[in-house]
Amino acid sequence: MDILNALVLLFNYIIVPSVAYGSQLALGALGVTLVYGTLRFANFAHGELMAFGAMITILCTWWLQSLGVSIAPLPTALLALGPAIAVTVAIVLITDRTIYRFYREKRSAPAIYIIASIGVMFVMNGLIRFIIGPSDRAFGDGQRYIIKAQDFRDMTGLSEGLGIKTSQGITVLVTLFLVAALFWFLQKTRTGKSMRAYADNRDLALLSGINPERVVMYSWIITAALATIAGALYGLDKSFKPFTYFQLLLPLFAAAIVGGIGKPVGAIVGGFVIAFSEVTITYPYKKFLTYLMPEGMQPSGLLQLLSTDYKFAVSFIILVIVLMVTPTGIMKGKTV
Amino acid sequence: MKKTLLATAIVAAMTTSALAGEEVKVGVILGFTGPIESLTPDMAASAELAFKEASASGQLLGGKTIKPIRKDSTCIDAAAATANAEALITAEGVAAIFGADCSGVTGAIANNVAVPNGVVMISPSATSPGLSTIKDNGFFFRTAPSDARQGQVLASVLQRRGIKDVAVTFTNNDYGKGLANSFANAFKAVGGKVSISAAHEDGKADYSAEVGALAATGSKHLAVFGYLDQGGKGIIQASIDAGAFSDFILADGMIGESLTKHFGKDLNGAIGTVPGGKTEGAQVFATMADKSGIKKDGPYVGESYDAGALLALAMQAAGSTNRSGIQTNLMRIANAPGTKIGPGEIAKGLKVLASGGDVDYVGATNVEFNKVGEVLGSFKELEVKNGKFETIKIH
Amino acid sequence: MNLSANARRATLAFMLIAIMLVAVGVIQSWAVMLTIFNLCLISSIMALGVNIQWGYAGLFNVGTMGFAALGGVAAMLVSQEPVIAAWHAGGWKLLLSFVSLVLVIFLVAILYGKIKKGPLRQLAITGALVLGYFLFRAFFDPASDAIEAIDPAVAGYLGGMGLPILLSWIAGGVLAAGAAWIIGRIALGLRSDYLAIATLGISEIIIAFIKNEDWLTRGVKNVTGLKRPVPYEIDLQKADWFINLVESLNHGTLSQFGADDRSAMLRQMVIEASSIFVKLCYAGLFIAVLAAILTLSVKALDSPWGRMMRAIRDNEVAADAMGKNVTRRHLQVFVLGSAVVGLAGAMLTTLDGQLTPGTYQPLRFTFLIWVMVIVGGSGNNLGAVLGGFLIWLVWIEAEPVGVWLIDNLTAGLGETSPVRLHLMETAQHMRVLVMGLVLLTVMRFHPEGILPEVVKREEGD
Known part of the structure; x- marks a missing residue:
């Protein structure tokens, strides 16, 4: 019996990575859900938007690094976020003006918006590779770890280590801050309230004199800011490669829908549900139980529910099940 | 018409x-x-x-x-x-x-x-x-040379170094899977044990679940059969971050300067094999490659x-x-x-x-075709010392 | 839009495509042109399948990739020879595991019926499912391990049925239809954008299955060297009738040369001709399939059934009120469209001569097909075909044209200019960008596509 080691093991391999990954998904899913709430369509270009934001952040970071600017032990990329958000917001507003507004005026069906967003996805996909290329780009600097696994072992004398990266810490803190700020904005400010009203009942909101174009504009601005930050944090924590952002699209949708699309709280819950289930279902509990079981009763098999081969299928399976069982999601989002 | x-x-x-x-x-x-x-x-x-x-x-x-x-x-x-x-x-x-x-x-x-x-x-x-x-x-x-041969070489390298128990992760394609199969068979034949053989997909960003699964087996060594700028790198990164493994075994797709440049001393002690020449041919080619700006130790x-x-x-x-x-x-x-x-x-x-x-x-890699037009090939055994790949021996 | 204007437009559009293909033939080569042409045909069939779902009934299926992959699996399962050793090693145990799976499903059904709704039923069913999962794994894991251990370099799977590969085109359709029936039963109740996301997710699950269940599909190790419905080039090159045919066709050219040159030249001609001959054989088969499906689609759309489908698409509530069974019709059209996509998937795998699960990427097998349908003209069968041709041509030729353009536009910058080098390096990404621009432009300025849907009305409209 070795409860401490078992706990540390669980923290190191399940809780820490899942919390970081969940935060990244939550930030992305918040963007998806905001667009869905006000514009009523699933934005297939959101993954590419995150990649775009991350790309601008990287370009700014490189420029800052070349100037010798540094905020060590924090990564320089945090400084670059400001201009990156500005550029991404501009791009998103241009996209809205030239593409989505046309369909809004025509009151097109959601499917038409989705197809348009697929077009935007293609264009951004090509544009990003055109500008920064398809390869891996490193842009992280500053202190890499908050605690190194080996240091933790030496410090505590336990046989299990616990490693926490700076980027994981920053991700969680930034997510907490952004979520708090977003909720304050939606609950307390006039613009936020009008956005919520518009998302809940469009006709009623129009009757009470809310300017729909303004609401849409604010949604896009917030979406672009969230996407940039999410994309940059994601790139900082893992690595930046355009292709991985495209692959992120489905987990993002899964998170948004599982939580209840259109509901900001749902996006956050959904992000963590997806992240935790991906890890917990594919984790072999052999070592964990080995610590907990008395001598001689240790398990011989790996005790893995599902092979990691299917890790990425887990989020889709959850998505499909939720859609079948409770299509409005855990938080009772928009009706289907 | x-x-x-x-x-x-x-x-x-x-x-x-x-x-x-x-x-x-x-x-x-x-x-x-x-x-x-x-x-x-x-x-x-x-x-x-x-x-x-x-x-x-x-x-x-x-x-x-x-x-x-x-x-x-x-x-x-x-x-x-x-x-x-x-x-x-x-x-x-x-x-x-x-x-x-x-x-x-x-x-x-x-x-x-x-x-x-x-x-x-x-x-x-x-x-x-x-x-x-x-x-x-x-x-x-x-x-x-065919992967079937690399699997055997790698297995015998590990046997000679007294490594008995490894966890294997491979990139989910024909290269990775084929190599993982041939390695597992060869390693078992010399008395080794593969505790888990798990695939990883390239082009994904998060590999902590895979590393968690690999580490849960309790093996000390992790064999990575992937690509150095893809999932293979992600797996090593996640392993080092979580402190899951520090001893890596790398196949040819993982060998390259960009890997050691990225991980530096964290990779010390890693063992690898890569197809590569016997004889002085390899040396001569290395200087030629250097002069033309080609990475001489690239796969x-x-x-x-x-x-x-x-x-x-x-x-x-x-x-x-x-x-x-x-x-x-x-x-x-x-x-x-x-x-x-x-x-x-x-x-x-x-x-x-x-x-x-x-x-x-003869060339850089001691070319000799068998009757179906492929080489038996020799392999270099490499080890990372001081954040650099060094050739230990030719097999 | 009246009928004859549309017909004129169709003729013009197809003539334009023909000119583009001929240009490829002249500038590059006829073999390249035929390679592109064959893929155009397959793309058109896939686009027809999507058009049946979207254009007829407004079903937003973004899971094309999954059905195409199932068709590919069918091609392999039908044509490959069975691996007897693998069947001996684990075949029976595998069957046993599926029997246990069926038993568990039975058990769940019985529990569902016997126990009243409530926490007890949920508990019992969950318990049965968990037990059943472990029972299944207990039989399945050793069986699949045993199968995968049989000569993994070339086999390691159960193999197929050893039948002619042409049969697999039908089998691919049937397999995709079966999968579509199950998926449709659970997912078709969803609203359009949810259906899109659900089908996108399901198609990824299908690919994950094909990639990882090696006992069935050999997974990522690929199955190469599939049978062919057409002769092999190498056999043709040795066949006397073929050599004689080539010789007589080129008698004029050959007679201008001396005996030595003539035999070398003939040899080269036979090689080139054999490759073109094989491609023409494929083209003939594909054209036959395309013609059959196109005829059936046009007939169906003009029939009362087609009118009903459109009525349901345009106003579901009204159609429902008229007594039309909307859910049933949706399922029907979903299954039909998926079957066509599956058929095209089997054809593509046949043409490739190998099953490579790694190639199934949503960008290429789902979104690109959607661009074909939207640009071609949703609801119009001929439009889908046109879209298939046009978009595939652009998809393949955007890269060489892009390289050529960049090469000429930046020629003044000098060979080593960094701008020029960067552009040349990223030229292959041009096609994705171009594809998006084409889609957005068509949607904005011609939302009904190049060939709009033809609506025949009894009275003036």
Whole structure:
């Protein structure tokens, strides 16, 4: 019996990575859900938007690094976020003006918006590779770890280590801050309230004199800011490669829908549900139980529910099940 | 309609090959985009180094030069790869093809385009054991040894170092899976134990779940059969971050300077194998590569140079750029008997052949073809010391 | 839009495509042109399948990739020879595991019926499912391990049925239809955008299955060297009748040369001709399939059934009120469209000569097909075909044209200019960008596509 080691093991391999990954998904899913709430369509270009934001952040970071600017032990990329958000917001507003507004005026069906967003996805996909290329780009600097696994072992004398990266810490803190700020904005400010009203009942909101174009504009601005930050944090924590952002699209949708699309709280819950289930279902509990079981009763098999081969299928399976069982999601989002 | 179509097609094809003149076109089809896009530039440059050497000698078929034409194999999309290979053979009229790289597209190009058109294809890196048995009619060659052999070499390296229990993760494609299979069998045969053999997908960002699963087995060593700029790197990153593994075993796709540059001393003690030369040939090639700005220790770089040199020599031996002539002579110039030709000695080889002699190309990787046109190959055992790959031994 | 204007437009559009293909043939080569042409045909069939779902009934299925992959699996399962050793090693145990799976499903059904709704039923069913999962794994894991251990370099799977591969085109359709029936039963109740996301997710699950269940599909190790419905080039090159045919066709050209040159030239001609001959054989088969499906689609759309489908698409509530069974019709059209996509998937795998699960990427097998349908003209069968041709041509030729353009536009910058080098390196990404621009432009300025849907009305409209 070795409860401490078992706990540390669980923290190191399940809780820490899942919390970081969940935060990244939550930030992305918040963007998806905001667009869905006000514009009523699933934005297939959101993954590419995150990649775009991350790309601008990287370009700014490189420029800052070349100037010798540094905020060590924090990564320089945090400084670059400001201009990156500005550029991404501009791009998103241009996209809205030239593409989505046309369909809004025509009151097109959601499917038409989705197809348009697929077009935007293609264009951004090509544009990003055109500008920064398809390869891996490193842009992280500053202190890499908050605690190194080996240091933790030496410090505590336990046989299990616990490693926490700076980027994981920053991700969680930034997510907490952004979520708090977003909720304050939606609950307390006039613009936020009008956005919520518009998302809940469009006709009623129009009757009470809310300017729909303004609401849409604010949604896009917030979406672009969230996407940039999410994309940059994601790139900082893992690595930046355009292709991985495209692959992120489905987990993002899964998170948004599982939580209840259109509901900001749902996006956050959904992000963590997806992240935790991906890890917990594919984790072999052999070592964990080995610590907990008395001598001689240790398990011989790996005790893995599902092979990691299917890790990425887990989020889709959850998505499909939720859609079948409770299509409005855990938080009772928009009706289907 | 069909008649005229056929006739015009043939006339068009004839004119393109007739126009080749003093320039001999050779196709270079590699995955310039896709999963191994970071390895291919050096491979292409290496083959082109051999072409340049042959051209500059002025000996090739009385002073002809080789013009390489690059095309993308995408590494994964068989339809796009065959279309590109088709364009190389029928539109550009190449004399032979250098490539392709990934085993899947290589099989598709060989079966659907190269063999039907009677064009020699010589791959520096397709290592799938399954390619040994394709119906290639004698047109498919490879200078990289099959994965079946690397699995055995790796297993015996570990046995000699007293490593008994490893966790294996492989990139989820034919290369990774094939190598994982052959390694597992060889390792079991020498008394080792593979505690888990789990796939990882390339192009994903988060590998903590995979590393969690691998670490849960309790094995001390992690064997990574992937690509150094893809999932393989992600797995190592996640392992180091979580403190899950510090002892890595790396296969050829993971060996490269970009890996040690990224991880530095964290990678110390990692063991790897990579196809690579015995003899002084490898040394000579390494200095040549250095001079041309090619990463000398990159995977398949020496194989690429050798493949390029073999094509040039085969043309000379055939006395023409005739496609079937290249095929019939490739085996002869690569194997004994004959004057031994090392890297940088292409001019000498061309001269010997021109005067009616016979050569035995040894090159950077000690090339010797077996009867199905592939090499047994030797492997370098590497170890990371002080954040640098160092060659320990040749197997 | 009246009928004859549309017909004129169709003729013009197809003539334009023909000119583009001929241009490829002249500038590059006829073999390249035929390679592109064959893929155009397959793309058109896939686009027809999507058009049946979207254009007829407004079903937003973004899971094309999954059905195409199932068709590919069918091609392999039908044509490959069975691996007897693998069947001996694990075949029976595998069957046993599926029997246990069926038993568990039975058990769940019984529990569902016997126990009243409530926490007890949930508990019992969950318990049965968990037990059943472990029972299944207990039989399945050793069986699949045993199968995968049989000569993994070339086999390691159960193999197929050893039948002619042409049969697999039908089998691919049937397999995809079966999968579509199950998926449709659970997912078709969803609203359009949810259906899109659900089908996108399901198609990824299908690919994950094909990639990882090696005992069935050999997974990522690929199955190469599939049978062919057409002769092999190498056999043709040795066949006397073929050599004679080529010789007589080119008698004029050949007679201008001396005996030595003539035989070398003939040899080369035979090689080139064999490759073109094989491609023409494929083209003939594909054209036959395309013609059959196109005829059936046009007939169906003009029939009362087609009118009903459109009525349901345009106003579901009204159609429902008229007594039309909307759910049933949706399922029907979903299954039909998926079957066509599956058929095209089997054809594509046949043409490739190998099953490579790694090639199935949503960008290429789902979104690109959607671009074809939207650009071609949703609801119009001929439009889908046109879209298939046009978009595939652009998809393949955007790269060489892009390289050529960049090469010429930046020629003044000098060979080593960094701008030029960067552009040349990224030229292959042009096609994705171009594709998006084409889609957005068509949607904005011609939302009904190049060939709009033809609506025949009895009275003036």
